Amino acid sequence: MITDSHATSPLTAAVTNNAAWCDAVCRSHGVGGTTEGGVWASAQRTPPLYPDAVTLSPTATPDDVLPRIDLSSPGASVKDSFGTLDLSAAGFEVLFEARWIHRPATEPAPPRAGGWEPVVGAGRLLAWEAAWSGDGESEGLFRPALLDDGAVFLAPASTGSVTAGTDPVTADTHPVPAGAIAYPSAGVIGVSNLFAAGDDLDAAWRSCLGATDRLWPGVPVVGYEHGDDLAAALRHGFEPVGPLRVWLRTDG
The missing domain is CATH 3.40.630.30 (Gcn5-related N-acetyltransferase (GNAT))
Incomplete structure (x- = not known):
C-alpha cells in the first residue's frame, strides 16, 4: 500500500498519487501490492489496464522490478514513472510514452460551468x-x-x-x-x-x-x-x- 504523504516536487507528487490510485484499484479487486526499493509491485496479475509495478524512484532498476511481478505468462506491465528503465531484454515492449502534468494551485479556476x-x-x-x-x-x-x-x-x-x-x-x-x-x-x-x-x-x-x-x-x-x-x-x-x-x- 502506498503511504499518503505530501510530496516535495510536482513530479514526485504526480508519481506518488498515481501509484496510490493504482494500489487502490488493485485492492478493490482483492489484489495486494507492496512498496520496496523504490517500486510498488504486485506479485499477482493486476486488473486490466493497471500495471503490475510502478517505479517510485528514478534510480529503480529492472532487478528491483522484475523479481516481484508475475512473469509466468505474457501480459505483465510496468509503469516506468521516470522513463529510465530498459526492460526489452526481459521480453517487454514499450506500449506508450506520456508526460506527467501538474496544474499549480495558483492557476486561476476555470468558469464554474458544466455542473x-x-x-x-x-x-x-x-x-x-x-x-x-x-x-x-x-x-x-x-x-x-x-x-x-x-x-x-x-x-x-x-x-x-x-x-x-x-x-x-x-x-x-x-x-x-x-x-x-x-x-x-x-x-x-x-x-x-x-x-x-x-x-x-x-x-x-x-x-x-x-x-x-x-x-x-x-x-x-x-x-x-x-x-x-x-x-x-x-x-x-x-x-x-x-x-x-x-x-x-x-x-x-
Whole structure:
C-alpha cells in the first residue's frame, strides 16, 4: 500500500498519487501490492489496464522490478514513472510514452460551468464506466469500494430519477456524456480517465477543473497524458513535469 504523504516536487507528487490510485484499484479487486526499493509491485496479475509495478524512484532498476511481478505468462506491465528503465531484454515492449502534468494551485479556476458532480451509488458508477469504455459496456473494473476509498468519479449532474423499490445496483444507469476520475493523495488531486462525447476535451477539462476547484479548493491537480489529450491539458493550465513510459511483456 502506498503511504499518503505530501510530496516535495510536482513530479514526485504526480508519481506518488498515481501509484496510490493504482494500489487502490488493485485492492478493490482483492489484489495486494507492496512498496520496496523504490517500486510498488504486485506479485499477482493486476486488473486490466493497471500495471503490475510502478517505479517510485528514478534510480529503480529492472532487478528491483522484475523479481516481484508475475512473469509466468505474457501480459505483465510496468509503469516506468521516470522513463529510465530498459526492460526489452526481459521480453517487454514499450506500449506508450506520456508526460506527467501538474496544474499549480495558483492557476486561476476555470468558469464554474458544466455542473459536474461526484457519482453516487453503484448503479451510476456502472453507467459511468459504460460511457468511459466507449462501447457502452461495464466490465466492473471500477468497483463501488473505490467510492469509499477516496475516489471521486465526476460526471454531469444526473437528471434521471429512481423509482421506489428499484434495485440500487442497476438504478440510474442513463447515459453519462462526460466524466473523469479524481483521486486525492500525496497533497494533490490526481485526475485520470477524462472523456467526453464528441471528444470535446476542452469542455471536459473546464468542467472537471471547475469541480476539483470546488471540491478541493487550493489543491494542485496532477495526472499524465499524451498526444491530443496532452495538448488539451496544457491549454488548461497544466505544465509537463517529466516523462513516463509503460512497458508490456509480449514475450514468454
